[in-house]
Amino acid sequence: MERRVVITGMGIYSCLGKTLDEVRDSLYTGKSGIIFDPTRKEMGFRSALTAKLDIPDLKGELSRSQRVYMPEEAKYAYVATRDALKQAQLDQDYLNTHEVGLLYGNDSSADAVVKSVDIMREKKDTTLVGSGAIFQSMNSTVTMNLGCLFKLKGINLTVSGACASGSHAIGLGALLIRDGLQDIVVCGGAQEVNPFSIGSFDGISAFSVRENEPTKASRPFDRDRDGLVPGGGAATVIIESYESAVKRGAPILGEILSYGFSANGDHISSPNVEGPSRSLQMAIKRSGLDIKEIGYVNAHATSTHVGDANEAKAIAAVFGDHKPEVTSTKGQTGHEMWMAGASEVIYSMLMMKNDFIAANLNFENPDEDSMHLNIPAERISKHFDVFLSNSFGFGGTNSTLIVKNL
16 A cells, blocks of 8 residues: 655755745745856856855864765755754654665766866876865765765665756655655755856856846746746755654654656757646646645746746646646746755745745746746735645656645
8 A cells, every 4th residue: 555655854955044934934025045146257157146055164063074075065955954854853863773765866066076177187196186075076975975974774865857856856755655665765955056066057048147136037937037047055855654754753744645757858958848748747647636726836937938938838738727826936046956846845835834825036027828827926825735846857857746735
């Protein structure tokens, strides 16, 4: 028999805040985390826009020998995971004596690679790169570090699925729990925020150049959008079987009803309509819900012309006459990439728990596709008990999660 999968803990390190309460308040007030970064302009970037994020100072919490293996995204993920475990009431004694799994989305560790190569080229001596470089530079750096720091003994795997990585991590974790292979899985996504990680995106003109108005640059679904704004940080969601949560007396925040996925089988960077539609349809079918029970859709919409247009077409086609509110929180955060699928589950959970839907920031004029959706340009008060969250990525990978309030 398939087991129910519930959420018992959340933690986040975001440009909207470093705690759940701070992030909730930012969502409620429509705060933007986007800034102009002069350093990027000096480096020759076409767009110097980015989310503002400080790297956590972990000197008083972790030893030097532990920190030396951690690039910035692993530090974000550590803080988010520490807080999520605390909310889920999972202490180190429990982690030491049970097989708790780890699935985390990450698809780059560019800064560590660049620094290592710079040393090799300048010094002509690989021994000067340092012992931590290899562990910092691997895509699996987040799960390597989290698994060792928290002594996790279940599955340990990095999910590398472009901008759907964090969502796929949660979906795959839910499948493992549903099938009885794990009782608890630490899931999430992390994204580095340094210039090296996204320079190539800037080089293909993927970013907004609305530099004179940083907080108005990310404009999901708006007619006048001109590209995405890069962001990042980390978000962790603790999921476990309903039976495990009840046995532990853990707080039960919500239930993951279903996970849908698909591939476009098409262009490597330009999304289509059919692929996302199949991901949505799979998630809705597997949830067992009447589509009218879905009260909110957190869209992937990154503020690119083709991506937003095709997602709008897919949502409109799948939902038909039912028009729940659709927003993209990327208007406030920019595109958090490998983190986004996990952070947007948390953003949606915070809204669901507090009976509001944050404004789709900077949505001033619909276009021919977004005009068919119910997109609130201002925050609205609404009670809803089910949301759907989309995450799509380069290579045509798609992930959809449906979560219910408990």
